Amino acid sequence: MGLAKAETTEKQEIGAYPIADKSKKLYMSFMYVTFGSLLIGGLMGLLQTLVRSGKITLPWGIGYYQILTVHGVILALVMTTFFIIGFQFTLMEKSVGMSDKQRKLGWLSFWVMLIGTIIAATIVLLGKASVLYTFYAPLKGHPLFYIGLALVIIGSWIAAFVNWHQVAVWKKKHPGEKTPLPAFMVTINMIMWFIASLGVAVAVLVQFIPWSLGYASTINVLLSRTLFWYFGHPLVYFWLLPAYMTWYVIIPKIIGGKIFSDALARMSFVLLLFFSIPVGFHHQLTEPGIHPTWKFIQVALTMMVVIPTLMTAFSMFATFEITGRKKGATGMFGWLKKLPWKDVRFLAPFIGMVGFIPGGAGGIINASHQLNTVVHNTIWVTGHFHLTVAFVVILTFFGVTYWLVPHLTGRKLTPQLNKLGIIQSIVWSTGMLIMSTSMHIQGLKGGPRRSEFSEYGGTAQAQEWIGYQLAQAVGGTILFIAILLMIYIFVKMAFFAPKGETAYPLAQEEPDADPTPAWFDNWKMWVGITVALILFAYSIPVFDLLQNSPPGSPPFAWPIGNQ
Amino acid sequence: MASETKKKHDNKKEPNLKGTLASVMFVLAFIVVSWFWVFGIFVTR
Amino acid sequence: MHLHKYEKIWLVFGIGSLILFMVILGYGAFWKGTHPQSHGQIIDPNNVEAYDAFKPENLGVTKVDEGRYVVNIVASAFNYDFGVDDEGNALKHLRIPKGSNVLFQITSPDVVHGFNVAGTNVNMMVEPGYVSKMETVLDTPGEYTIVCNEYCGVGHHLMFGTLEVYE
Known part of the structure; x- marks a missing residue:
C-alpha cells in the first residue's frame, strides 16, 4: 500500500471511449453465437422436460443423455462464455479503449473458442460423448470432446490476456489514476476465471486427453473431480460477476441515478475474487475420499463468499432508494414507484435481482455441510442453478442485450420491441418460476437429477415425483416460448429495427462522492491473497488424496453407449 | 489527510436509506427462515 | 472507504x-x-471381493446385534447388488425393522454412482476405489425408493431398489 503514490484518486468519466466500428462486428459475432446457442440449448431443455413427463419418447434413437449433454455444454459453457467475453470486451473498449492489435487477438480468441465449440458439439451430437457437461471420470467420452473443451478455455484465456493488456496500456497513459470501474471489474473476473480454469485445464490436458487416447491406462478419479470442482464453483461466479457489473454500473444509469459507492463495488469484487475459488469441496460434500474437516473449512470459506453479495444487495437497494428520493419519493418505500418499470432494460435485470433472494438462500443451504445430504444430487440442485443462472444471470444478460445489440448495430430499441421485451421477461419468469419451484419441491422429496423418465419399479415416491415432472414440462414449454420470443427480438434488433443511435448506459459517480482509495489497483496483492487462500484450502487435502490413492480407473465407454 | 476526509464525512449528510435497511432485513429474514426450514428437514429425517 | x-x-x-x-x-x-460421509476407506475397484463386506455372501442386510444391522451393496452400471435370496434370485428389496441402527457400506467396481435412500439423509457418492459408509437410524416406517442420483450412463435411471422400514 505504501507503494501507491496517492492515498486516493480523482474523479474520472466512466466510459469516455467510443466503440470503434471495426470492433462492433467482433462483439456482434459473440452475440450471434450466444443466441444461436440459446436456441439449440433451449430446444434440448424443452425436449428433456417433455421426456421426463413420461408423455413422449425421443425419435430416431436419440438418447436422453445425449441431449442432456448438449443442453449443459451449449448453455452452461458455450452460451454464457460467449456472451460474457463479448460483453466484457465492450465494457473494456468503452472504459479503457482497444488497439487494432488487441482487436486482432480478440478475433483470435473468438475463433479458437468457436472451433472448440464446434468440435465438442459435433462429437456430442454424434453420441460419442454423452458424459454430461461435468464429464466425470471414469466415463470416457471421445478424445475430441475434451480437446474441443480445452480449445474453448484456451480461447477464453486469449480474451483474458487482451483485457489485461488493455488495462496495462491505459494505466501507462494515465499514471496515478484509478482503473475505471468497469475495467476493474472485468479484470477481476478474468483473473478469477484464469486461476480457476487452470484446474480444469490441468485435468483435461494432463488426465483426460492422454487417458482417453490410450496413452495413460488409468485415471485418478477423485483428483479429476477435485480439479473439476476447483474450477466448477468459480465458474458460476464467472457467470454471476458480469451480472453484478450490470447491476453496479449499468442499472444506476438506466434508472437515472449514480453509482452508490465506487469503493464498495470494488471491495465486493475483490472479496468475490478471494472467496469464489477455495470453496470447491462444497460440491463434493458427500464424497468418501475427502477429510470432513477440510470439507468444513471450505464450507466456512463458502460463507465468506456470501458477504460481498450481502454488500451488493445493500448497494442495489440504496441506489434505488437514493435515486427515488431525488425524484421526490417519500415514505419508507415510496422510491419503488419511481423506478422505470416500463423500461425493459431495467425490468429484466430487476426481476433477476429478485430471483437472487431465493437463489442465494438456496445456495447457502446447499453449501451447509451436512445439510447437503438432504439435497445433494436431487433435482433441487437443478432447480437451484436454473434459478440462479437461467433466471438471475440470463435475465440480466437479456437486459443488457436490449441496449447492447442496437448500440452495436446502429439501430433503435423501438417501443414495440421494448414492450415485447417486457412480455418476454414476464413469460420467462413465469416458466422459470413453475419449473424451478417444482424442481425444488421434488428434490426435497428425494427425486434425483440428471435422470430420464423412470417409474423406479412403481414406488409411491416415484409416482409423486412424476407429478412434479409434469409441472416442469409445463414450465419448460413456457420457457421455450420465451426463448423463441427472445430470438425474434434479437434478430429484429440485429437486422431489422430502424437505424439510429442507442446509448451505452454507463453510470457515473456522484460529483461529491468519497474518493476511492488508490490501493485498490494493487493487483499483485489481490492475486497474492487469492493464491494464498487457494493453497491454504487445497494443499493438505490434495496432498492427502494423492498419498492415499486407490488404484486408478481404466476408461469406461460402454456405459454411455460406445464401444 | 485522514482527518480532512473524516471532517468531510461529518459535514456531509448521510442519505436516507430507511427503505434499504428494511428491504435487506426482509431478504435476511427470508434466508434465515429457508435455512432453518431445511435444517428442520435434516434433523427430523 | x-x-x-x-x-x-x-x-x-x-x-x-x-x-x-x-x-x-x-x-x-x-x-x-x-x-457428511468421509471415511476415506480405500479399496481396489478391480477386486472389490477382496474386501470382506463385498464378498457375494455378505451382500444385503446382515443383523450383527440386537437392533444393529449392516447393509453391504456393490453398485455397478446399472444395478445395485443386494445379494441373492434362498433360491438364488437377485434381491431388489431390503427390509429393516423400525428404529434399528443401520450401517450402509457401498462401493463401485466401475464408474461413479450415487446412493440415495430417497426421503432420508442417506445420500452418498459412490466412487471406484473408495468405500462409502454411513450409519443411521431409520425411525419412520414405510417403503423408500433407493435411487442412483449420479449420472452413470445410459441406464442410470434404471438403477434402483427399495428399502422397507417395518414395524
Missing part, C-alpha cells in the same frame, strides 16, 4: 446469521458426529 450507518447494521446482522449457521453446523458435525 465509507460505510453508511445502516450498511454497518446490515453487515452485522448478515454476517451474524452466517456465523450462527456455522456454529450450528459445526456443533452438529464435530460434537454430534453428523459430518
Whole structure:
C-alpha cells in the first residue's frame, strides 16, 4: 500500500471511449453465437422436460443423455462464455479503449473458442460423448470432446490476456489514476476465471486427453473431480460477476441515478475474487475420499463468499432508494414507484435481482455441510442453478442485450420491441418460476437429477415425483416460448429495427462522492491473497488424496453407449 | 489527510436509506427462515 | 472507504446469521458426529471381493446385534447388488425393522454412482476405489425408493431398489 503514490484518486468519466466500428462486428459475432446457442440449448431443455413427463419418447434413437449433454455444454459453457467475453470486451473498449492489435487477438480468441465449440458439439451430437457437461471420470467420452473443451478455455484465456493488456496500456497513459470501474471489474473476473480454469485445464490436458487416447491406462478419479470442482464453483461466479457489473454500473444509469459507492463495488469484487475459488469441496460434500474437516473449512470459506453479495444487495437497494428520493419519493418505500418499470432494460435485470433472494438462500443451504445430504444430487440442485443462472444471470444478460445489440448495430430499441421485451421477461419468469419451484419441491422429496423418465419399479415416491415432472414440462414449454420470443427480438434488433443511435448506459459517480482509495489497483496483492487462500484450502487435502490413492480407473465407454 | 476526509464525512449528510435497511432485513429474514426450514428437514429425517 | 450507518447494521446482522449457521453446523458435525460421509476407506475397484463386506455372501442386510444391522451393496452400471435370496434370485428389496441402527457400506467396481435412500439423509457418492459408509437410524416406517442420483450412463435411471422400514 505504501507503494501507491496517492492515498486516493480523482474523479474520472466512466466510459469516455467510443466503440470503434471495426470492433462492433467482433462483439456482434459473440452475440450471434450466444443466441444461436440459446436456441439449440433451449430446444434440448424443452425436449428433456417433455421426456421426463413420461408423455413422449425421443425419435430416431436419440438418447436422453445425449441431449442432456448438449443442453449443459451449449448453455452452461458455450452460451454464457460467449456472451460474457463479448460483453466484457465492450465494457473494456468503452472504459479503457482497444488497439487494432488487441482487436486482432480478440478475433483470435473468438475463433479458437468457436472451433472448440464446434468440435465438442459435433462429437456430442454424434453420441460419442454423452458424459454430461461435468464429464466425470471414469466415463470416457471421445478424445475430441475434451480437446474441443480445452480449445474453448484456451480461447477464453486469449480474451483474458487482451483485457489485461488493455488495462496495462491505459494505466501507462494515465499514471496515478484509478482503473475505471468497469475495467476493474472485468479484470477481476478474468483473473478469477484464469486461476480457476487452470484446474480444469490441468485435468483435461494432463488426465483426460492422454487417458482417453490410450496413452495413460488409468485415471485418478477423485483428483479429476477435485480439479473439476476447483474450477466448477468459480465458474458460476464467472457467470454471476458480469451480472453484478450490470447491476453496479449499468442499472444506476438506466434508472437515472449514480453509482452508490465506487469503493464498495470494488471491495465486493475483490472479496468475490478471494472467496469464489477455495470453496470447491462444497460440491463434493458427500464424497468418501475427502477429510470432513477440510470439507468444513471450505464450507466456512463458502460463507465468506456470501458477504460481498450481502454488500451488493445493500448497494442495489440504496441506489434505488437514493435515486427515488431525488425524484421526490417519500415514505419508507415510496422510491419503488419511481423506478422505470416500463423500461425493459431495467425490468429484466430487476426481476433477476429478485430471483437472487431465493437463489442465494438456496445456495447457502446447499453449501451447509451436512445439510447437503438432504439435497445433494436431487433435482433441487437443478432447480437451484436454473434459478440462479437461467433466471438471475440470463435475465440480466437479456437486459443488457436490449441496449447492447442496437448500440452495436446502429439501430433503435423501438417501443414495440421494448414492450415485447417486457412480455418476454414476464413469460420467462413465469416458466422459470413453475419449473424451478417444482424442481425444488421434488428434490426435497428425494427425486434425483440428471435422470430420464423412470417409474423406479412403481414406488409411491416415484409416482409423486412424476407429478412434479409434469409441472416442469409445463414450465419448460413456457420457457421455450420465451426463448423463441427472445430470438425474434434479437434478430429484429440485429437486422431489422430502424437505424439510429442507442446509448451505452454507463453510470457515473456522484460529483461529491468519497474518493476511492488508490490501493485498490494493487493487483499483485489481490492475486497474492487469492493464491494464498487457494493453497491454504487445497494443499493438505490434495496432498492427502494423492498419498492415499486407490488404484486408478481404466476408461469406461460402454456405459454411455460406445464401444 | 485522514482527518480532512473524516471532517468531510461529518459535514456531509448521510442519505436516507430507511427503505434499504428494511428491504435487506426482509431478504435476511427470508434466508434465515429457508435455512432453518431445511435444517428442520435434516434433523427430523 | 465509507460505510453508511445502516450498511454497518446490515453487515452485522448478515454476517451474524452466517456465523450462527456455522456454529450450528459445526456443533452438529464435530460434537454430534453428523459430518457428511468421509471415511476415506480405500479399496481396489478391480477386486472389490477382496474386501470382506463385498464378498457375494455378505451382500444385503446382515443383523450383527440386537437392533444393529449392516447393509453391504456393490453398485455397478446399472444395478445395485443386494445379494441373492434362498433360491438364488437377485434381491431388489431390503427390509429393516423400525428404529434399528443401520450401517450402509457401498462401493463401485466401475464408474461413479450415487446412493440415495430417497426421503432420508442417506445420500452418498459412490466412487471406484473408495468405500462409502454411513450409519443411521431409520425411525419412520414405510417403503423408500433407493435411487442412483449420479449420472452413470445410459441406464442410470434404471438403477434402483427399495428399502422397507417395518414395524
